[in-house]
Amino acid sequence: MAEEVVKVESRTVDPAEQQMLKRAQAEGIETIWDRADKMKPCPIGSEGACCRICSQGPCRVPPPKKAKPGEEQKKQAVGVCGATAETIVARNFARMVAAGSAAHTDHARGVAHLFKEVAHGRAPGYELKDAGKLRAIARDYDVPLSVGEGDDKKSRSKEEIAQDLAEKVLAEFGQQSGELVFSSKRAPKKRVELWRGLDVMPRGFDREVVEIMHRTHMGVDQDYKNIIHQCTRCAISDGWGGSMLATELQDVLFGTPVPVLGDSNxxxxxxxxxxxxxxxxxxxxxxxxxxxxxxxxxxxxxxxxxxxxxxxxxxxxxxxxxxxxxxxxxxxxxxxxxxxxxxxxxxxxxxxxxxxxxxxxxxxxxxxxxxxxxxxxxxxxxxxxxxxxxxxxxxxxxxxxxxxxxxxxxxRRAPVIIPEQKYPCVVGFSMETIRYLLGGSIRGSYYTLNDNIIGGRVRGIGGVVGCNNVRTLHDNAHLSMVKELIKNDVVVLTTGCNAIACAKEGLLTPEAAIKYCGAGLAEVCETVGIPPVLHMGSCVDNARILLAAAACVRAGGLGNDISDLPAAGAAPEWMSEKAISIGHYFVSSGVYTIFSAAWPTTGSEILTDYLFHGLESELGGMWDFELDPVVAAQKMIAHIDKKRAALGIDK
Ligand code: CUV
Ligand code: SF4
The missing domain is CATH 3.40.50.2030 (Rossmann fold)
Incomplete structure (x- = not known):
């Protein structure tokens, strides 16, 4: 490009990628960073304050400028139909939840269909690898594991079990009423009761997404709290539903991950x-x-x-x-x-x-x-x-x-230039692996995660996940947030693009404990031989983090709901609608969840305040936003300390 060359260091912190960006610049090849420079985001849209759901708009209702002393404060505009900023911003937020949840549940749908075909022996190349997990899921879905009584009792083959299970999980997509199995059986009891009391138990995967699309159609749900209420139901159907189902069935088909060594970059x-x-x-x-x-x-x-x-x-x-x-x-x-x-x-x-x-x-x-x-x-x-x-x-x-x-x-035509950067990583920390390594269900052992949290060697748990965003320095927020957390003895559970950023930085190795961690966390990592940042998988595998949280609650000593745990979640470089759905199911599960990079509801102060503060009294979890990733990490730590104090385990 004839344009002036942008310093690659301002685009990514990754030296291998800097090298490739230099090549792109030298050869006039356009990348996402070049397109981002040319595309200025619309300030009204980025606040969520633009409604274009009917052809009388688009209606723009950005917050008015603060009045100078002596001036009268201007009111925030409403849309042509009278829709307030709260309604408009909530509708836009809700549609993000719907799209994100749809992506995850539609992923689950594909896996469920394959699972059915494998069960019937119609899908060559695949098998039912993890029979133990198959039986565990079947138990949740009330699929019998055996037939007959007494002496005639015979266990059923995995294929028979899987065939019945496949019908039951596929039926949940179009289910109209009742509750989703994982939501009602895998979340802590107290959480399930809370959800039932608030009437946010999801009824069917597809129904919750469709209902958001209906409610956010012109002239339907125009009460922002009621819109967010449906977001909660839809997000739970993602985390404790579609994502969890995708993860669990993939484990059955492909195997539940155990620690394995890989390379990155x-x-x-x-x-x-x-x-x-x-x-x-x-x-x-x-x-x-x-x-x-x-x-x-x-x-x-x-x-x-x-x-x-x-x-x-x-x-x-x-x-x-x-x-x-x-x-x-x-x-x-x-x-x-x-x-x-x-x-x-x-x-x-x-x-x-x-x-x-x-x-x-x-x-x-x-x-x-x-x-x-x-x-x-x-x-x-x-x-x-x-x-x-x-x-x-x-x-x-x-x-x-x-x-x-x-x-x-x-x-191959162009000269091949492969950067030399290549870093090892230890991955594969499924909930089952963590439970095994950290003895989550047996309290009293030195290695038990809960006891380490109670004893203070581990201050708390941070779930750091999510995308990259071209509007922020690539990987910088991921790495600075994670380093700040482990420096302060917060063990990090990671998935998605954060996990890859951490891999490329060497944070997914046991050695990282010595280099980056506080003394307490370093001691635990060295004793058990694990990295301080545990790679739990892909974005649908955020369900594994939910399961790990539920396992911590069940293991005892840290309260009786996820909202009691000294834990916090974050997506420091998020960009996709899926991230909003994920964030909202963490909030709905009782987790303090902080995003960086951008926040899509600033167009309504009232709605934003409801998401950041109001939800805590209902759900025990709440959203937050902070541009600076280190400050965001400190806010997570402050929340962790608040929960520790409530449990009476502050040092
Ligand atoms: Ni699904 S959603 S950018 S790949 S984490 Fe990576 Fe993960 Fe976000 Fe996409
Ligand atoms: Fe404007 Fe109302 Fe139509 Fe939205 S629904 S575009 S606010 S008239």
């Missing part, structure tokens, strides 16, 4: 290998691509094209899924997706759904990279190739995708 790509980037969110096809990449026939084929082997590497949450279960290296998080291609070494980028830039389609034209879409819900105009996944031909489709990548290996 762009240095995981290999010049002499066929490099295939897996990017997106749903691990169904990636699981089989991973299997196919080890197939001797495939490796032979790669060699016949002059490559030494096949290197898979991930981006975004599909990356987290295959990293956790197979140790497949992760190349980058959200903001690195273009930069991976700019290495010139990516032979195919395989995408499914969510968080994929449309700009990838034009970017791959500057290189040889094939952009392969694989999901009928996620086509990209100008995609190089569309190879749709279906449950019944998985292995065949996986091989076809890989073959396209291999065939493309000899077509």
């Amino acid at each position: 762009l240095g995981v790509l290999k010049e002499d290998h066929v490099n295939v980037i897996i990017h997106g969110h749903e691990p169904l096809l990636p699981e089989l691509i991973n299997a196919a990449s080890q197939d001797p026939e495939m490796l032979e084929y790669a060699k016949s094209k002059g490559a030494k082997g096949i290197q898979l590497a991930g981006i975004c949450c599909s990356a987290n899924e295959i990293l956790m279960r197979h140790g497949i290296p992760v190349a980058a998080n959200f903001l690195g997706q273009e930069l991976a291609i700019i290495t010139g070494a990516v032979d195919a980028m395989v995408v499914d759904v969510q968080c994929q830039f449309q700009a990838l389609a034009s970017l791959v034209k500057c290189f040889h990279t094939k952009l392969i879409t694989t999901d009928e819900r996620g086509r990209i105009e100008g995609e190089t190739m569309y190879i749709p996944f279906d449950d019944h031909h998985g292995p065949e489709i996986a091989r076809k995708v890989l073959k396209e990548a291999i065939d493309n290996f000899p077509n």
Whole structure:
């Protein structure tokens, strides 16, 4: 570009990505940062104060300027129909919750359909890997594990159990009344009672999303508290519903993660290998691509094209899924997706759904990279190739995708420049693993997490998750927040793009405990041999954090609801609607949840105050916003200390 060169240090803190940004600048290749510079966000829209849900608008109702002394304070405008700022901002917020929840539950739908096909033996390449977890879920859904009585009692096969379970979970999508199983059975008792009392127990996955769309249609729900009430119900159906179901069924199909060693950053790509980037969110096809990449026939084929082997590497949450279960290296998080291609070494980028830039389609034209879409819900105009996944031909489709990548290996045009940065990480901390390592359900042992919290070695728990956002210095907020927390003895549970940022910084290693942690947390990490930042998976795996919180409550000694725990949540670089749904289900679960980067309801002071303060008396959790990630971390710590004091365990 002929424009003046922007300092790459002002765009990302990652040296590997800085190197790729320099290449982009030198070669005139446009990235998301260039487009962001050209696109000024609309100040009214970013406050949530613009309503465009009917054609009499768009109506803009930004907060009026504060009156000077002696002047009369101007009232905030209302929309043409009379809709107040509270209504308009709440409607916009609610639609974010609906979209985020829809993304997660629609992910769950795909997994549930595959699960059914596997149960009936109609999905080659897949199996019911975790029979123990299958039985645990079946118990929650009242699916019998055995038939007959007394001496005739026979246990049922996993297939039989799974077939019944599949019908029951699929029915929850269109369920009209009653309660979702996980919401009512897996949350702490006191929380469930609270939800029932507030009438926010979700009834069916699809119903809650549809109801938000209806309520936020022109002229329906015009009471902001009532709109947020439905947000709460919809968000619970995401966290304690769709996301949890996606996570649990994926564990049954692909295995529950246990600690595994992986590598991170762009240095995981290999010049002499066929490099295939897996990017997106749903691990169904990636699981089989991973299997196919080890197939001797495939490796032979790669060699016949002059490559030494096949290197898979991930981006975004599909990356987290295959990293956790197979140790497949992760190349980058959200903001690195273009930069991976700019290495010139990516032979195919395989995408499914969510968080994929449309700009990838034009970017791959500057290189040889094939952009392969694989999901009928996620086509990209100008995609190089569309190879749709279906449950019944998985292995065949996986091989076809890989073959396209291999065939493309000899077509590399641009010089290959792969940054050298590559850092190890220990991942795979499912709730089950954490319970095993930290003895969550047996109190009294030295390693028990609860006892360490009570004893003060661990001050509390911080869930730090979520996206990257081009409007903030890439990865900076993630890293400074996490470092501030572990320095103050707060153990961090991470997922999503925060987890990848932490991996690239070496925070997911036991050694990080010595380098960054306060003495108490360092001691616990060294004794148990774990990192101070525990990678729990992808964004749907935030459900694992909920389950871990519920397990802490059950283990005893820290109150009897999630809102009693010395814990706080954050998404310091969020950008997607999914993050808002996730944040709201944490708040609804009783967690103090703070976001940085931007806040979408500043258009209404009244609504914002309700989200930040009013909700605490109803739900025990509340939202907060703070631009500075270190200050945000300190606010989380202050909340943790407040909860410690309430429990009588402050030092
Ligand atoms: Ni789903 S939603 S940018 S990949 S965490 Fe990453 Fe995670 Fe946000 Fe997307
Ligand atoms: Fe304007 Fe009301 Fe229509 Fe919204 S619903 S665009 S506030 S007239």
